[in-house]
Amino acid sequence: MIYERMKDIRTYFDNTQIELATYLNVSRSTYAGWENGIDAIPLLKLNDFCNYYGISLDYICGLTNTKKYEIINDKIDKETLGNNLKSIRITNNDSQEEVSKIIKVDQSNYSKYELGKILIHTYPLIDFAKHYKVSIDYLCGKRKDSEIK
DSSP: OHHHHHHHHHHHTTOOHHHHHHHHTSOHHHHHHHHTTSSOOOHHHHHHHHHHHTOOHHHHTTSOSOOOOOOSOSSOOHHHHHHHHHHHHHHTTOOHHHHHHHHTSOHHHHHHHHTTSSOOOHHHHHHHHHHHTOOHHHHTTSOSOOSOO
């Protein structure tokens, strides 16, 4: 779904793939791979795409049809993201092992996500947000409200 919305937004604003690739500091073929669903777009690049158009991560990831929220931060901090992942997991009384199965990553990597040592990949984050019905923008520290609207 990400790639479909990326293309729709880019064409709505009459931008070319080259323009977006240049903005995101990648080759046109890399950008085309993301937009055509061939490759997964890294979370930081997806965030840059959303910031460029002033849209929410929740919208681009297909969690909502609301394009914009009040954004409190346009950057993603992996420690904030990790703390929010951990908080949601603990609130739901789940173990790291249970979450790692839900988002299809090994437990050692999930532990590193929670510790803020590495940044979670885009698709496991979407799986997490869908499972727990929580905003990706909230998880990333971009807004205060965790509710998907």
